[in-house]
Amino acid sequence: MVVTNKHIDVMLIHQLSDADSVSVEIIDGNKKLIATSMYFDRERQIEDDIAKIELILHHSKNTGILITADCKARSTLWHNKITNSRGRILEEFITSKQLFILNEQSCNTTFRNRLGTSNIDLTITCPRLLNSITEWAISDQESISDHSIIKYAITPGITKVYPANPLNT
Secondary structure, eight states, rough: OOOOTTEEEEEOOOOOTTTEEEEEEEEEEEEEEEEEEOOOOOOOHHHHHHHHHHHHHHTTTSSEEEEEEEEOOOGGGGGGSSOOOOHHHHHHHHTTTTEOOOOOOOOSSSSEEEEEOOOEEEEEEEEHHHHEEEEEEEEEEEESSOOOOOEEETTTOOOOOOOOOOOOO
C-alpha cells in the first residue's frame, strides 16, 4: 500500500492487521477512510478471509472503506474469463454487504505468470466512497511481481452517476 499525498495522516490499525492483511486509517482534515490490503491464501478457505472483511466492515461503520485484495477468486463480474467456486462465494458476500467492485475491463490483467493470466486482484469499496475513486487502471509498468500495479485516485467531491450495483440486480 503506497500513499503519495504528504498532507494526510496514515495510522496502522493493529487489531485489523496480521501477516496477510494490513489496515490503515487515512485522515485528511475532517475526512477519514479505512484502507486495507489483503492476501487470500489459496490453501485457506475463502470464508476465513471473508470473516476478516466482516471485522473491517464492523470497525469502519460510518466511514469510507477501500479494500484491495489478491483474492485468488475468479469471476466474470470482475472481468475474468471464468467464475470458480471461490468467485461465487465472494460475489455473494459482496452483494450481501452492498459493496462495489471497482475493477474495470482492460486489455491488461491483474495477474500474469508463465501459466497464464487472470484478474484475481480486486479493488472493493462501499457506496460512501464510490464517487470519490477515479482513474482506476491496471498499469502496463513493469513490476517485480507477477501481479500488475493497480492505480487509482481518491478525490473527494467528484460526482459520478453509477448504475445499480450489477451484483444486486
